[in-house]
Amino acid sequence: MLARFFAIKSGNFGKWQSRVREIDSLESSFASLSDRDLRKESLAIRYRANSGEALDHLLPEAFALVREAGRRFVSMRHYDVQILGGIALHEGCIAEMQTGEGKTLTATLPLYLASLTGAGAHLATSNDYLAGRDAELMKPLFEGLGLSVGVVQSHTPRPQRQTAYRADVTYSTAKELGFDFLRDRLLLRRVKEGQALVLDALANDDESPSESQPVQRQLNYIIVDEADSILIDEARTPLIVSSLPGGSETAMEVLYSFSAAVAERFEETTHFEFKHKPRSVTLNEDGRKLLRSLSFPDELNTFGMIDIYEQVERAILVAREYQKDRHYVVRNDEIVIVDEFTGRLAEGRKWRAGIHQAIEAREGVPVSVDTGDAAKVTIQDFFLRYNRLAGMTGTAATSALELYKIYNTSVAVIPTHKPPNRSRLPDQVFGNSEAKWDAIVRQIAKLHVEGRPVLVGTRSIDKSEYLSEKLNEANVAHLVLNARHTADENGIIAKAGEENRVTVATNMAGRGTDIQPSPKVLNQGGLHVICTEMHESARIDRQLIGRCGRQGDPGSFQIFLSLEDDILKEGYGVERYEALKKKGVGTQGRFDHLARLFRGAQQKIEKNYFKSRKQMLYVDKQRRKIQVQMGQDPFLESLG
Ligand SMILES: Nc1ncnc2c1ncn2[C@@H]1O[C@H](COP(=O)(O)OP(=O)(O)OP(=O)(O)O)[C@@H](O)[C@H]1O
Ligand SMILES: [Mg+2]
Known part of the structure; x- marks a missing residue:
């Protein structure tokens, strides 16, 4: 009961409003400064923060300064409600701000304030695209105030990661932040255990000593964008990295095969030392030098030198000690161990500690997943390690209690800048999916003729492609955005608000995507969103719908459902699903009166x-x- 009371914050609004007024009153004094003096002002505030003045106390000036930088460098002046949202974020709340209200701009206020002490501020969003987009958009604002901005995306090489984390403000995804945390931990453990590391030897050579240092600094302040998605939905699966820090699976494969290929260049005693018990290979200084002089494939950029040394040592060990058709055989692209004692094949057994993979790479068969040591962290644990955690999303209030219980954060519901102007056309329920898809195509064609842009959300890649085929048959020109067609994500989104445009998308065009309707389109009623199914969670539906009617613009949406939809099976089980489905077989008839059933199924799944x-x-x-x-x-x- 008490928790519910704390979960949604409204008590502080009075105090926050008076701070907003204070910030308003500072505006004119900053507006008259030259760019240079504005930056000087920023450095002065930073100096005060470093001398121990409380951030709380610096907030009004800092926010007023950021507002001026927003107006000046990115042509957006923070609205009062965005200032309010910024205060909520500074106070460690989950700010619920409706879709399209400008959370990207809002976040700059508390990010700036938090970074003043020099410990860095992070913004975690849900995908690489958004991390890159937000950093790019807000960079001029921060740089205008003398701050640096970094981005970490999944393909970012290791050295650049280090630089990005040293920036004042770092944009990334929850996943990358968590993985880097784990990789750093594995690295530190190996350093501690003295495995394969000669720090001093590294320092004075042609390579940077930072290779053996963690990429992250302290975990100071973080704003989690799309907080409900990241802190709740994605929190179902923990983050795991296997023992070799570094990039994706393909990068690992490249590392394995690179090491196998170069292993024979190294000679015993000249380049490495071999020990019998336990069997091990250690590169000496000349060996390391030789290795560093080789040219590396680009994929290896994500690894530190230590990882590469270790892997080459493993490859040398394998070349020296493991013989084909004696210790193992190659069968159907698989390495099968020969049992030393029985001489028989030891089906399914694998050598540990990366040896098996090293042999696979040497024999040119597909490299299997490493099952060695690993580091693992739940999303919950990871974010709670930050000194201060805040979040923002368009859809938090329904999860307020859960957020409070797990993260000890309250939801602050921030009012919209302008009254919402989004209209809902009545839900339509069909007997079977064929009838539903036909109706969807008819509706798209109709709006298309009227010139309205339409965004159609589908639940899977298959379905987006199925609909695309049907639209082709009906001669409706359209673009598709799904995980198989990501090449021009920016371009597709940029066009999606134009007259006549039809965009078929999966969830990729959900959270965060900012579609800007042209002025002419706004006169015709704005963007129209079609939901072709309900998702597992109402929040996802609301996010899709939130692509239209942003910033108080006009917009509309409609939900199409059928008695064959998966959500009924997921919510009510097969038996009831089959019974419902039977009612609709082969009919063009409508079942609109059953619309509530779908929301019921969704609630069960939630x-x-x-x-x-x-x-x-x-x-x-x-x-x-x-x-x-x-x-x-x-x-x-x-x-x-
Ligand atoms: N103060 C402002 N002045 C002018 N335009 C603004 C302002 N704030 C935001 N915008 C514009 O509003 C649009 C939506 O912003 P943004 O994408 O940050 O919204 P959001 O709240 O993050 O939405 P979502 O929940 O969908 O992620 C953008 O086109 C942005 O440029
Ligand atoms: Mg956003």
């Missing part, structure tokens, strides 16, 4: 997910407790 998240958290907490009692690092474990 509840189930909530339960399983609670369960996962509980299990994880117990596990950690035990590990801490045993004096182990709770984030490192053996998955083997």
